[in-house]
Amino acid sequence: MNMRLTSSPRSGDPSWARSENARSRFGLVSRAPAPSGESTEPAKVRLHDICLSYRSQTGEQFPALDHINLEVNTGEFVCVVGPSGCGKSTLLHLIAGLHRQSSGEIWFAGTPVAAPGTDRIMIFQEHALFPWLTVGENVAFGMKMKGIQRREREERTRYYLRLVHLAKFEKSCIHQLSGGMRQRVAIARALATEPDVLLMDEPFAALDAQTRDILHDELERIWVETGRTIIFVTHNVREAVRLGDRVVLLTFRPGRVKSEFPIDLSRPRHLEDPEVAATARQVLDQLREEINQSLEAEYAAVIKPKIEP
Numbered sequence: 001m002n003m004r005l006t007s008s009p010r011s012g013d014p015s016w017a018r019s020e021n022a023r024s025r026f027g028l029v030s031r032a033p034a035p036s037g038e039s040t041e042p043a044k045v046r047l048h049d050i051c052l053s054y055r056s057q058t059g060e061q062f063p064a065l066d067h068i069n070l071e072v073n074t075g076e077f078v079c080v081v082g083p084s085g086c087g088k089s090t091l092l093h094l095i096a097g098l099h100r101q102s103s104g105e106i107w108f109a110g111t112p113v114a115a116p117g118t119d120r121i122m123i124f125q126e127h128a129l130f131p132w133l134t135v136g137e138n139v140a141f142g143m144k145m146k147g148i149q150r151r152e153r154e155e156r157t158r159y160y161l162r163l164v165h166l167a168k169f170e171k172s173c174i175h176q177l178s179g180g181m182r183q184r185v186a187i188a189r190a191l192a193t194e195p196d197v198l199l200m201d202e203p204f205a206a207l208d209a210q211t212r213d214i215l216h217d218e219l220e221r222i223w224v225e226t227g228r229t230i231i232f233v234t235h236n237v238r239e240a241v242r243l244g245d246r247v248v249l250l251t252f253r254p255g256r257v258k259s260e261f262p263i264d265l266s267r268p269r270h271l272e273d274p275e276v277a278a279t280a281r282q283v284l285d286q287l288r289e290e291i292n293q294s295l296e297a298e299y300a301a302v303i304k305p306k307i308e309p
């Protein structure tokens with residue numbers, strides 16, 4: 001793992017970042033490479049030479065992902081950025097076991113991924129909560145599906161609602177909550193099934209800037225407290241740098257890994273930190289080339305029918 005918390009707490013840091021527990025946790029979890037540079041455990045997620053082609057309406061195959069190689073270590077927070085349509089969501093779906101790659105292999109904790117599993121949970125932009133269930137029932141839902149006994153469900157529901165600061169809303173209806181609160185319920189529901197990996201697909205994209213800032217803080221705190229592995233897709237480079245241990249940049253169609261940026265900045269971070277802005281600029285410089293290509297492709301697709309006889 002590349003960086004972590006600052007060696008001494010900053011006065012403005014939230015209490016979780018100042019707690020010995022949170023700080024020592026980073027030291028305790030064996031995520032750093034061994035002195036030899038060899039990892040001591042298999043990568044939590046490993047993508048080896050992944051290619052995926054979709055079939056177009058005319059029956060043509062078009063490649064969406066092209067020879068993707070990526071390893072994500074236990075407890076790592078990896079953000080994936082790239083232009084729209086480069087295959088970011090597709091990549092998460094493959095890891096979740098919701099789609100099958102055309103070629104290549106995906107390994108989860110050393111075992112090939114063949115199907116969805118409760119050890120990998122997706123969180124989407126639309127929180128997909130059940131409006132007819134209360135907040136608490138929504139959080140308990142996944143656990144019920146997993147066959148967890150009622151008493152433990154209730155305990156975990158309370159624990160995870162406390163973790164996302166929604167303890168008081170256990171009996172509330174979903175429609176009584178703001179967008180940010182609903183997304184926190186979705187996070188609590190995902191965490192309550194105690195997955196190893198959270199696969200987050202632009203989870204904050206529909207939220208206003210202020211709510212998003214708050215959820216960045218919350219997610220960073222939850223990540224520290226739970227030690228989960230997170231793979232987070234976003235089109236927002238500043239968000240990726242603010243949250244990630246590493247930012248992986250994909251090329252425009254077909255998606256390939258163009259660059260990886262280790263983010264060695266101290267935590268907790270803030271969107272407006274000058275270091276976050278400067279690092280985001282480096283990522284953006286490379287992303288801009290890909291966005292230009294995607295715009296050219298879109299432009300060509302629109303113009304072409306007009307100039308063809």
Ligand code: ADP
Binds near residue numbers: 055084088
């Ligand atoms: P991103 O998340 O980066 O915006 P996606 O993973 O959603 O990109 O999509 C990658 C490419 O694959 C896009 O060109 C998209 O149109 C195409 N695609 C995604 N899902 C399907 C599907 N089920 N069938 C055909 N094409 C798809």
